[in-house]
Amino acid sequence: MLKNFGKGVWPIFVVWLGIGFLTMFTYRVLATPSYPPALDTTVQTVYNTGLQPQAQAQTDTANPKTLEGDIFKQKGCIQCHSVSFYNILGGATGPDLSFAYTDAPKRFGKSLQEFLEKPEGTMGDLLPQLTTTEDRNQILQLLSKAAGQEVNDEKDQ
Known part of the structure; x- marks a missing residue:
C-alpha cells in the first residue's frame, strides 16, 4: 500500500511546487526569511540588560520642588529611578x-x-541616547542640589 502512496504523491507535489513558484507563494514560504520587527533601541537596551522598566507612579505636580525636577520625568529617568x-x-x-x-x-x-559625561554600565547605553549635553548639565545641577552641593556653572564649563 505504501508503494502506491508514494507514486501518487510526487506528481501532486511537483504540480504544487510549480504553481507555487508561478504565484510566488512557495518562494515566499521557502525563501523569505522571517525577521522580527525592529524595536526601539532604548527598549532593546533595557531588555538586554535584564532591567524591567516600571510603570510611572503618580507624583505631586502641585509641589514646586517636583516641577523643578521635571526633567527626570521628561527624559524617562523615572522608568527605573x-x-x-x-x-x-x-x-x-x-x-x-x-x-x-x-x-x-x-x-x-x-x-x-x-x-554623566562618560556613563558606564546600562546608563552608558541609555544616557547618551536620551539626553543632550545641556540636559546632563541640568541633571548635574539638580542632583548636586539634592546632595547639598551646589555646582557653579562657570566653574564646570
Missing part, C-alpha cells in the same frame, strides 16, 4: 537618584559630573 528629593516617584529597578552625587564616586570611582 525615583528622585525622592524632588518628590518624584518612579521605578525601583535603579537607585534613587537623590543620592547619585555621593553614590557615583563609590560605585564608579568618578564624580557624578564625570559619570
Whole structure:
C-alpha cells in the first residue's frame, strides 16, 4: 500500500511546487526569511540588560520642588529611578537618584559630573541616547542640589 502512496504523491507535489513558484507563494514560504520587527533601541537596551522598566507612579505636580525636577520625568529617568528629593516617584529597578552625587564616586570611582559625561554600565547605553549635553548639565545641577552641593556653572564649563 505504501508503494502506491508514494507514486501518487510526487506528481501532486511537483504540480504544487510549480504553481507555487508561478504565484510566488512557495518562494515566499521557502525563501523569505522571517525577521522580527525592529524595536526601539532604548527598549532593546533595557531588555538586554535584564532591567524591567516600571510603570510611572503618580507624583505631586502641585509641589514646586517636583516641577523643578521635571526633567527626570521628561527624559524617562523615572522608568527605573525615583528622585525622592524632588518628590518624584518612579521605578525601583535603579537607585534613587537623590543620592547619585555621593553614590557615583563609590560605585564608579568618578564624580557624578564625570559619570554623566562618560556613563558606564546600562546608563552608558541609555544616557547618551536620551539626553543632550545641556540636559546632563541640568541633571548635574539638580542632583548636586539634592546632595547639598551646589555646582557653579562657570566653574564646570
